[in-house]
Amino acid sequence: MVSDSSKGGGVKSDETLCALLEEIRESDGIRLTELANNMSLAKSSVHNHLSTMRSHGFVVKRNGEYHLGLEFFKYGQYTRNAQEIYSAAFPVLDDIAAETGETTWLMTHENGRLMYLDGRDPNNEININILIGSWEHMHANSGGKVILAHLPKGEVDEIIEHHGLPKMTDKTITDRKTLKKELKQIREQGYALNLGEGLREMHAVAVPLISQDTVEGALAVAGPTYRVSRERCEGELFERLRAAADDIGLSLIY
Known part of the structure; x- marks a missing residue:
């Protein structure tokens, strides 16, 4: 109405x-x-x-x-192609998915929400095209949290005030103080985890994509908990994402 x-x-x-x-x-x-x-x-x-x-x-x-x-597709294609991180990250998505054997996502943010710009699933377990172009709450997603961690504190407050912290699963952070404590930890360690906070039985790890001290998006790897453990997220997967993020960061600069 x-x-x-x-x-x-x-x-x-x-x-x-x-x-x-x-x-x-x-x-x-x-x-x-x-x-x-x-x-x-x-x-x-x-x-x-x-x-x-x-x-x-x-x-x-x-x-x-x-x-x-x-x-609308014409405008959508134009909008995505106009994103500098899309052009910079596109070549590495296939490589990360092939090397890790897990779903790889490129995400960005706008008006306090997270959007999937592109993705690869080497196992064909999900329909990537359904999620590309969709919006997500930032607090329940590894990519969203790693972006929030690198935004100005005032902007984070505005996002929480406008969009809230809705509960997605029983592991979703819904308390502002708890979220801010985790965002501080994310800034220090350089990655964010999603341990069943957005979807049950799914884990993910994400790193920020930063250009000239501004966070432009996030790169993430996600998969079912029986394959993607916390230990794997914080070890092998994080290291692969960090290397890719460094390459993408150089592409954004030059």
């Missing part, structure tokens, strides 16, 4: 358009009448928005249902 007044001083029509797109995405195909009812909007108004988006390729109609169009 779209409220009568937009939040944060935004333009109401833009807020409506964004809400419609999100509803279409979540529905994975929806008819006009259902979309209007879900949004508590007039059918004619929704139809006008859809007509405009269809003319620009952002929405398509198939079998009477509206879906997001491929025009």
